[in-house]
Amino acid sequence: MRQSTIQVTGVERKFGANELIVTKTDPKGVITYANDVFLRISAFTEDEVIGKPHNVIRHPDMPKTLFKLLWDTVSARRELFAYVLNLAGDGAQYWVLAHVTASFDDRGSIVGYHSNRRSPSPRAVTEAKAVYDRVLAAERATAGRDALVAGERALRQELGGSSWDEFFWSITPGSTR
Ligand SMILES: Cc1cc2nc3c(=O)[nH]c(=O)nc-3n(C[C@H](O)[C@H](O)[C@H](O)COP(=O)(O)O)c2cc1C
DSSP: OGGGGOOOOOOBOOOOTTOOEEEEEOTTSBEEEEOHHHHHHHTOOHHHHTTSBGGGGBOTTSOHHHHHHHHHHHHTTOOEEEEEEEEOTTSOEEEEEEEEEEEEOTTSOEEEEEEEEEOOOHHHHHHHHHHHHHHHHHHHTSOTTHHHHHHHHHHHHHHTTOOHHHHHHHTSTTOOO
């Protein structure tokens, strides 16, 4: 996969406040649809992403604990809001405010997932990143499978008894929740 050859440049890419980055996946997280904004910001062609696992844009600085939270949440039919750092095909990176949720057929079975992302507030990114960096450090300090256990423990500590949603909305400006 091209992902393994991407060199992280640290170049931060922005996108417009009125733009939405959209992808859809099958139930396993394989990309089935990507909109033009996704292709432009991610610097991929449609052929390079359709049929590929969504980790094609995974950034190494994102804690695996966050993706476990994502999958645990959406597979349990709940929606997830999160700030996510992604890696573009040209090595640039971009933060998004993502909303991920399942799609259902008329019998209520999950037929896939979709994610809509908008440009995040820089302050919210700073706050999310501080938490993610500490969770990532906990993961990296622990070898093997226990890394995820250590990451989840670190995230619980960061939340200090609050739920993920409470944390997310507490750092999100303009929230009326
Ligand atoms: C609809 C949907 C959208 C996703 N969007 C992203 C994304 O933007 N960036 C990302 O790194 N992972 C995204 N994921 C999660 C990936 O499937 C994967 O769990 C993650 O990249 C971690 O990959 P890894 O377990 O191979 O390290 C998404 C998953 C779904 C179902």
